[in-house]
Amino acid sequence: MTDLSPTKRLMCEHCGYPQITCLCPWVKPIDAPINIVILQHPTEAKHAKNTVRLLALGLNNVRALQGETAADFTELTKSVARSAHQYNTNPS
Numbered sequence: 001m002t003d004l005s006p007t008k009r010l011m012c013e014h015c016g017y018p019q020i021t022c023l024c025p026w027v028k029p030i031d032a033p034i035n036i037v038i039l040q041h042p043t044e045a046k047h048a049k050n051t052v053r054l055l056a057l058g059l060n061n062v063r064a065l066q067g068e069t070a071a072d073f074t075e076l077t078k079s080v081a082r083s084a085h086q087y088n089t090n091p092s
């Protein structure tokens, strides 16, 4: 299925790039060894060369949150604070 951008180009619904430059046949997503959360400015999210979108195509465990101020990421801050993860920086 296709979608039209504001410029009326046919866009791939999966990768979000124009169908003429669709990356889907060449991208085989892999699992990153960690979960990745990217804080992205809304202007960047609309950029045609959106590298976060490209990264999310290649890695399964990437989540992009859009916002401009710390207040926009309050839920992430709370989630990190509630996290049960503990990091050992002194292995022995």
Ligand SMILES: [Zn+2]
Residues within 6 Å of the ligand: 012, 013, 014, 015, 016, 017, 022, 023, 024, 025
């Ligand atoms: Zn595509």
